[in-house]
Amino acid sequence: MAAVSTAVPLPVTTGFEPRPRRGGRVVGTARVVIFVLFAAYYLMPVVAAFEFTVRGTTGYNLSSWAYILSQPDLTATLGLSLKIAVGTIAISLLMMVPTVVWVHLRAPRLRRVIEAVSVLPLVIPAVVLVVGVLSAFQGLPNVIKGTPVILSLEYVILAMPYTYRVLDSGVGAIDLKTLVEAARGLGASWLEVLLRVIVPNLRSSILFSAFLTLALVLGEFTMASLMLFNTFPVWIVQVGQSQAQGAVAVSIFSLVFAWFLLFAFSLLGARRRGSRRRRSA
Amino acid sequence: MTTVPSTQPGQASARDRVGAVAAGAVARERSGSSVELRGLRRSYGSVVALDSLDLALVPGELVALLGPSGCGKTTALRLLAGLEQPDAGHVLVDGVDITGRPANRRDMGMVFQAYSLFPNMTAEDNVAFGLRMRKHRASERRARARQLLELIGLDHHAQRYPHQLSGGQQQRVALARALAIEPTVLLLDEPLSALDAKVREQLRDEIRRLQMEVGITTLFVTHDQEEALSMADRVGVMSSGRLEQIDSPDVVYSRPSTAFVAEFVGAMNRLPARATEPGQALVLDTPVSLDPDSHLPMGAACEVLVRPEAVAVEVDPSGVWTVVSRSFRGGLTRVVIAGAPVTGSGEDLTIVADLTSAVATGMTPGVRVRARVTSQRLMLAAPRAAAA
Numbered sequence: 001m002a003a004v005s006t007a008v009p010l011p012v013t014t015g016f017e018p019r020p021r022r023g024g025r026v027v028g029t030a031r032v033v034i035f036v037l038f039a040a041y042y043l044m045p046v047v048a049a050f051e052f053t054v055r056g057t058t059g060y061n062l063s064s065w066a067y068i069l070s071q072p073d074l075t076a077t078l079g080l081s082l083k084i085a086v087g088t089i090a091i092s093l094l095m096m097v098p099t100v101v102w103v104h105l106r107a108p109r110l111r112r113v114i115e116a117v118s119v120l121p122l123v124i125p126a127v128v129l130v131v132g133v134l135s136a137f138q139g140l141p142n143v144i145k146g147t148p149v150i151l152s153l154e155y156v157i158l159a160m161p162y163t164y165r166v167l168d169s170g171v172g173a174i175d176l177k178t179l180v181e182a183a184r185g186l187g188a189s190w191l192e193v194l195l196r197v198i199v200p201n202l203r204s205s206i207l208f209s210a211f212l213t214l215a216l217v218l219g220e221f222t223m224a225s226l227m228l229f230n231t232f233p234v235w236i237v238q239v240g241q242s243q244a245q246g247a248v249a250v251s252i253f254s255l256v257f258a259w260f261l262l263f264a265f266s267l268l269g270a271r272r273r274g275s276r277r278r279r280s281a
Numbered sequence: 282m283t284t285v286p287s288t289q290p291g292q293a294s295a296r297d298r299v300g301a302v303a304a305g306a307v308a309r310e311r312s313g314s315s316v317e318l319r320g321l322r323r324s325y326g327s328v329v330a331l332d333s334l335d336l337a338l339v340p341g342e343l344v345a346l347l348g349p350s351g352c353g354k355t356t357a358l359r360l361l362a363g364l365e366q367p368d369a370g371h372v373l374v375d376g377v378d379i380t381g382r383p384a385n386r387r388d389m390g391m392v393f394q395a396y397s398l399f400p401n402m403t404a405e406d407n408v409a410f411g412l413r414m415r416k417h418r419a420s421e422r423r424a425r426a427r428q429l430l431e432l433i434g435l436d437h438h439a440q441r442y443p444h445q446l447s448g449g450q451q452q453r454v455a456l457a458r459a460l461a462i463e464p465t466v467l468l469l470d471e472p473l474s475a476l477d478a479k480v481r482e483q484l485r486d487e488i489r490r491l492q493m494e495v496g497i498t499t500l501f502v503t504h505d506q507e508e509a510l511s512m513a514d515r516v517g518v519m520s521s522g523r524l525e526q527i528d529s530p531d532v533v534y535s536r537p538s539t540a541f542v543a544e545f546v547g548a549m550n551r552l553p554a555r556a557t558e559p560g561q562a563l564v565l566d567t568p569v570s571l572d573p574d575s576h577l578p579m580g581a582a583c584e585v586l587v588r589p590e591a592v593a594v595e596v597d598p599s600g601v602w603t604v605v606s607r608s609f610r611g612g613l614t615r616v617v618i619a620g621a622p623v624t625g626s627g628e629d630l631t632i633v634a635d636l637t638s639a640v641a642t643g644m645t646p647g648v649r650v651r652a653r654v655t656s657q658r659l660m661l662a663a664p665r666a667a668a669a
Contacts, residue, residue, distance in 0.1 A: 174400070175395055175396075175397070178393050178395045178396075178397045179397060179399060181362075181364050181384070181391075181393070181397075182391070182393060182397040182399070182455075183399070183410070184363075184364070184383075184384040184385045185362055185363075185364070185384055185385070185387075185389060185390070185391045185459075185468075186385075186390075186410050186411035186414055186458065186459075186462060187385045187386070187388075187411055187414035187415055187462065188385055188410075188414045189385060189414075192414060196410075197399055197401075200399075200401035201399070201400055201401050203401075
């Protein structure tokens with residue numbers, strides 16, 4: 001997963017920039033072609049999968065969709081997965097934002113080490129992670145061990161490669177040291193520096209990191225299955241064992257649901273920026 | 282730590298002065314604090330950035346620390362701001378030792394070299410930030426921020442975000458933000474270095490005007506000697522973590538205490554000389570006195586430091602020097618001449634001379650000239666290796 005920085009300020013345009021001429025038209029056409037190719041590459045499997053879900057013996061129908069929507073476990077499993085996702089996002093951000101900021105400010109030499117450590121969850125098999133987490137958290141109370149909280153803790157580790165990279169590039173895009181020193185000099189405590197200066201300037205990175213974690217939780221099957229939690233992905237697999245078209249329909253549903261959440265996150269960021277501008281206008 | 286200034290009849294207090302500027306906007310209770318850095322030492326590994334620095338600022342004065350990169354001037358400022366802790370020594374403000382006090386409790390305003398406005402806040406919110414941290418009421422914060430923005434002429438940009446402001450405007454807002462908290466000391470860490478020449482000159486005058494009007498004690502760090510000499514009450518020249526000299530700008534320029542200061546501040550020629558008798562030498566065939574610390578045996582070769590304005594050049598077809606280049610600078614013209622009449626080594630010696638433009642007329646490249654030194658007293662140059 002590539003690290004994405006969305007905290008880079010957009011260039012200020014005056015509205016009087018010269019228009020691109022002949023070369024610009026070629027570039028514009030090339031952009032459209034590339035966009036269409038990529039859109040086709042990504043959408044064709046989804047369209048094909050959708051076609052499969054509505055294919056019947058005598059024609060097209062929505063019976064598989066009606067089937068999954070009638071399943072009582074849909075909302076229960078989806079609800080559980082969303083709760084786990086919210087918990088995972090909260091723990092991840094509470095841990096990672098101060099850590100990334102601290103590393104950038106006080107231990108920049110450790111960045112490479114932490115970066116290397118952060119990718120370990122990608123190469124360690126899920127079974128090993130599950131066993132490792134269970135062993136490590138053996139002494140914890142049952143309210144953690146016996147509930148989805150333990151799954152959230154596992155997903156925090158699993159999401160670390162993505163959250164670390166997104167936050168790291170976000171922090172790298174701002175002049176952290178100067179902003180922190182300016183805020184400290186003006187009387188801000190460390191908590192105030194974090195909440196009033198750093199977090200607002202990392203909003204895009206934080207939102208993107210939260211979305212990646214959410215997408216991961218909504219799609220993770222192995223750990224949840226091994227730990228006997230009936231999450232949304234586990235339920236999809238169960239449905240697939242009895243109703244193949246239903247399983248594909250649920251997968252498309254989860255994909256569309258994830259897209260919807262992505263747009264909601266983007267909208268949230270844009271609305272906050274917009275309302276701030278309106279307030280100050 | 283608060284001191285009430287004694288105001289003589291007819292003499293405006295700091296409060297009155299600020300009030301005159303911003304219609305009573307920035308009410309101050311003091312006219313500046315005294316600052317003392319006592320034996321400050323700071324090293325990074327084996328590199329000593331600051332070596333027992335002693336520096337005192339009297340209330341209301343602007344002191345500029347000037348020096349090459351890595352001389353320790355920024356380190357001194359950061360130690361005063363509390364952004365770093367010294368290995369040894371003390372920081373005193375109004376006689377109170379604040380060495381161990383964290384930066385957020387030092388009550389100092391700082392303007393940084395890099396643009397440091399908070400990108401998520403408007404200019405007004407930036408200026409009000411320090412007051413918000415001090416739990417001032419929202420209406421009070423807003424009023425104070427507006428008044429300070431008015432003071433710097435940016436009240437109509439109050440609702441703009443930093444990326445909507447030019448570099449100069451951002452630094453002015455940063456200055457207003459630093460002043461909003463009514464700091465005991467204003468710290469300026471090369472605030473003009475990122476700006477273009479014209480804006481830099483404007484802002485330089487503006488900073489000095491505000492500093493004098495508010496009467497705040499200010500420490501200004503810069504590597505630009507023009508800035509330091511034109512703005513500061515006193516200029517401290519630093520080298521290798523040490524304060525070489527601190528004095529008024531004219532004294533630092535005209536009576537440098539060390540060869541480093543002499544060569545660092547302003548343009549300087551290193552000219553070969555020969556001692557003729559104790560305390561005397563011959564430079565460009567001109568007899569001059571050397572500074573009293575010079576102890577050279579008779580006939581010893583040495584190098585002396587001569588300002589460009591202390592070199593007189595006249596057109597002379599039989600002269601041993603040749604004009605290499607000239608650059609017109611308004612009232613003055615800088616003329617560079619070359620020749621090898623003194624050393625006899627075969628290597629060309631180059632001399633820079635600042636002449637009145639009227640005198641320099643006719644001194645085009647290739648013209649033969651003669652040169653002499655007009656200074657009565659000169660300083661010996663430091664050995665080449667040390668100077669480098």
